[in-house]
Amino acid sequence: MKAARDAQSVAVVINAGARLGAVTADQAVDMLRNAGLPITAVHKIQSGTDLALTLERVMAENHDLVVVGGGDGTVSFAAGRLAGTGTVLGVLPLGTANDLARTLEIPSTLPAACAALADGKVVDIDLGRVNGQPFLNVASVGLSVGVTETLSPRLKRRLGPLAYVVAAVRAYARHQPFQARLEFPGGDHPAIELENLLQVAVGNGKHYGGGNAVSPTAGIDDHTLDIYAIPGARLREHVRIARLLKDGSFVERSDVHHATTQRVLLVTDPPMPVNLDGEIATVTPADFTVERNAVHVVVPQNSTAAVLDG
Known part of the structure; x- marks a missing residue:
């Protein structure tokens, strides 16, 4: 299927609990049907x-395209289930970020996303995993966990993407610096001991956090993970770092650790939660890996994010 x-x-x-899921579920299905897609099952x-x-x-029913809205x-989560099966994933962006x-x-x-999906091409993208759990964008430890814990459904419904800014300010005020060790089982980098950290993140894709970039060169089809570590500071x-988040150029600063790899082990003492x-x-301890070309997904015809080469 191409x-x-x-x-x-x-x-x-469709996740009816997502920010736009409940109010747009029926509209999305109607738009996709009107665009000519043979929808045979709908689940909210x-x-x-x-x-x-x-x-x-859904997998037992042997559909060749599964559209996930949320x-x-x-x-x-859906990508992790579909990975390696040959079933194609369609994406309707109904969340906050x-x-x-x-x-x-x-x-x-929604109308443009449905039209692009119905007319889209199939490409394959990489899937990140940490301790076996799937992620497509970024997995991280530190400040981002505090942001996630602060981001209530009510805050996201009220403020939309601005909720991330509010949550980040609140989480920053409560953040406690931490220590971490990065180990590279493939031997492509020496192990690194890091202290007084704000955040360590491992990116499979390009964007996270409502439009921030992992690095200027990160991609979801490059078969590598981008790692960065931001230290505690004034x-x-x-x-100054925050001003560079949108294009990812903050990783070029001398005080930010940045590396690319296919596998990395993140160790902290005590154990810390990981945001996926x-x-x-x-x-x-978190074992990060990347599965090359693991997920077949529909993208707009003019998208340059990935190709079908798996």
Whole structure:
């Protein structure tokens, strides 16, 4: 299958608990049907448990395209289930940050996203894993965990993407610096001991945190992980770093550690929670790996984010 229009059977799974899921679910299905996609099953889910059970059912039904509507956490979980199966993933950005959609150059409005999906091409992208758990954008330890813990559903519904800024300010005020060790089992880098840290992040994709870039060269089809570590510092230095987050050029600063690899082990003492695409799903020690071309996904015809080469 090289295009969405080649699909013979399409299932739609929408997280009705996502920021835009409840109000747009029926509209999305109608738009996709009107665009010519042969939708044979529609599921509206409310929780992670619902999502896991629904995906098992959908996979057993042998659809060749599964369209998932929700935020980055929902889509990443689905990608982990579809990885390596040959079933194609379609993405409707119905969450708050929608960073995967940004990376794949999927339009942000529902009508445009549905049109791009129905007319889209199939490419393959890499899938990151940490302790076996899937992520598409970024997995991280430190400040981002505090941001996720502060981001209540109510705050996201009220403020949309601005909720990330509010949550970041609140989490920064409470943050406690930490120590970490980075080990590279492949031998491509020496082990690194780091102290007084604000955040360590490992990126599989390009964007995270509502539009920030992991690095200027990061991509979701480059078969590598981008790692960065931001040290603790005075507020004014962190403000300077924050100004460079959108294009990822902060990794070029001398006080920011940056490396690319295919596998890295992050060790902290004591163990710390790990944020995967906005969901806290595991703890350190964290073993990060990348699965090359693991997920087939529909992107707009003019997207340059990835190619079909797996």
